[in-house]
Amino acid sequence: MKIAIVLGATGGIGESVVHKLIKDGFTVIGTYAHSANKAIKLKEKYGDSFEIYQLDVSDESSISTFLNKINNKEINSFVNCSGINRDSFLFNLTEDNWNDVIEINLIGSIQINIGILKLMIKRKYGRIVNLSSVSGIYGRETQVNYSTSKGGIIGLTQLLGNYVGENEDIVCTTVAPGMIETEMVQGVSQRKLDLFLDACTAKQVGNVEHIADLVSFLVSDKNSYLQNTLINVDGGFMKC
Amino acid sequence: MLEVENAGNNVNAYLKDYLKNNLTSQFIDDGLLVNGIDYVNENSFFDGVSTEELGAKLMNLYKINKKISSEMMKKKRGTIVFLFEPQLYKNFNSGRYSPIYNQAKLSFMKSMAKEFNPFNINVLGIVIGVNKEKKQIEFAKEKKLDVVQLKLKTLTIEQQCKNITMIIENAKIFRGQCISVESNIPLYI
Numbered sequence: 001m002k003i004a005i006v007l008g009a010t011g012g013i014g015e016s017v018v019h020k021l022i023k024d025g026f027t028v029i030g031t032y033a034h035s036a037n038k039a040i041k042l043k044e045k046y047g048d049s050f051e052i053y054q055l056d057v058s059d060e061s062s063i064s065t066f067l068n069k070i071n072n073k074e075i076n077s078f079v080n081c082s083g084i085n086r087d088s089f090l091f092n093l094t095e096d097n098w099n100d101v102i103e104i105n106l107i108g109s110i111q112i113n114i115g116i117l118k119l120m121i122k123r124k125y126g127r128i129v130n131l132s133s134v135s136g137i138y139g140r141e142t143q144v145n146y147s148t149s150k151g152g153i154i155g156l157t158q159l160l161g162n163y164v165g166e167n168e169d170i171v172c173t174t175v176a177p178g179m180i181e182t183e184m185v186q187g188v189s190q191r192k193l194d195l196f197l198d199a200c201t202a203k204q205v206g207n208v209e210h211i212a213d214l215v216s217f218l219v220s221d222k223n224s225y226l227q228n229t230l231i232n233v234d235g236g237f238m239k240c
Numbered sequence: 241m242l243e244v245e246n247a248g249n250n251v252n253a254y255l256k257d258y259l260k261n262n263l264t265s266q267f268i269d270d271g272l273l274v275n276g277i278d279y280v281n282e283n284s285f286f287d288g289v290s291t292e293e294l295g296a297k298l299m300n301l302y303k304i305n306k307k308i309s310s311e312m313m314k315k316k317r318g319t320i321v322f323l324f325e326p327q328l329y330k331n332f333n334s335g336r337y338s339p340i341y342n343q344a345k346l347s348f349m350k351s352m353a354k355e356f357n358p359f360n361i362n363v364l365g366i367v368i369g370v371n372k373e374k375k376q377i378e379f380a381k382e383k384k385l386d387v388v389q390l391k392l393k394t395l396t397i398e399q400q401c402k403n404i405t406m407i408i409e410n411a412k413i414f415r416g417q418c419i420s421v422e423s424n425i426p427l428y429i
Contacts, residue, residue, distance in 0.1 A: 139350025151347025155339035
């Protein structure tokens with residue numbers, strides 16, 4: 001039985017990744033922060049192929065509890081889709097909004113990634129995919145907090161990849177989605193959206209399946225050499 | 241106004257003095273903030289060391305840049321520089337291997353550059369080179385840097401500061417970019 005953990009399973013991209021991985025034959029352990037109703041619906045939909053736990057990545061004890069729950073499981077793959085945004089220009093950005101985004105998107109992710117990597121090292125096998133963002137690569141106005149956290153995620157994958165030994169079949173990659181049709185993007189102003197599309201070769205917003213299909217490959221045995229790689233899934237943003 | 245963050249670090253302290261003595265006074269009058277070289281021992285996270293220091297350093301980055309950029313916005317001029325150290329040190333000095341902090345700082349710089357361009361504030365990154373310091377020279381001699389450039393030359397701190405000063409004096413044309421003071425050593429190899 002192949003087991004995959006999906007952090008942020010009730011989010012737009014997370015749910016699509018869960019769906020794809022179950023289709024690929026994985027048993028998925030998902031986590032959610034607040035959307036309990038959505039979590040129940042997912043459990044009803046996928047039955048025995050799916051377990052779900054509440055996990056607050058900004059709370060160390062919640063992380064420890066979760067890591068203890070999965071400690072004896074043979075984890076094949078880990079996909080980190082968790083993330084929040086609190087957009088504001090820097091001069092207006094409050095300390096709380098800085099801290100929330102950094103704690104949830106980055107600091108919590110570091111602790112979970114390291115915990116899961118250690119389990120994978122015991123088995124000498126694993127696939128880790130962390131979701132960053134084009135905002136982490138190019139930066140974006142009103143997103144200094146989000147962009148910093150997602151940039152840190154790119155560095156996190158470097159750190160993990162560097163720690164893995166030569167004889168361990170563990171591959172760590174980062175995926176940087178561009179504008180993907182999710183709840184998060186629904187809050188983006190039309191002007192910003194138009195600017196993005198204008199600078200995008202595909203001239204359209206991506207959908208969650210674009211990400212899920214790539215993740216499906218990255219967590220499979222077919223992926224053995226995309227080590228420490230950052231892959232943009234952005235329809236050719238800034239490349240036209 | 242000239243602020244160099246983390247001036248406890250040798251390179252940052254040297255740079256602060258060098259800039260005071262050599263930078264065109266106009267830049268100091270307009271306001272110059274240098275977010276100096278800094279790192280967190282990120283390999284220690286695997287030994288159970290808390291991520292608290294990383295969170296605190298990122299919080300400090302946010303606070304100091306918010307405070308000083310707000311002052312610069314009122315005057316509609318100023319320069320904010322972020323210094324980066326190439327992540328070459330994983331092989332001989334794990335205490336300085338800090339990819340998360342450095343990459344986060346780079347993304348922070350890029351977002352700031354976009355926000356502050358309309359206020360005529362220069363925001364840019366500078367990657368320092370390999371220093372003429374014992375461990376780094378040894379590293380270069382082992383030819384491990386041949387992957388970057390054959391026979392890569394190491395620079396003294398003074399030579400590096402001279403190059404940094406030159407870049408700062410031309411900051412307007414480097415807005416939003418990350419420039420290396422010598423050969424193009426990537427932040428990560």
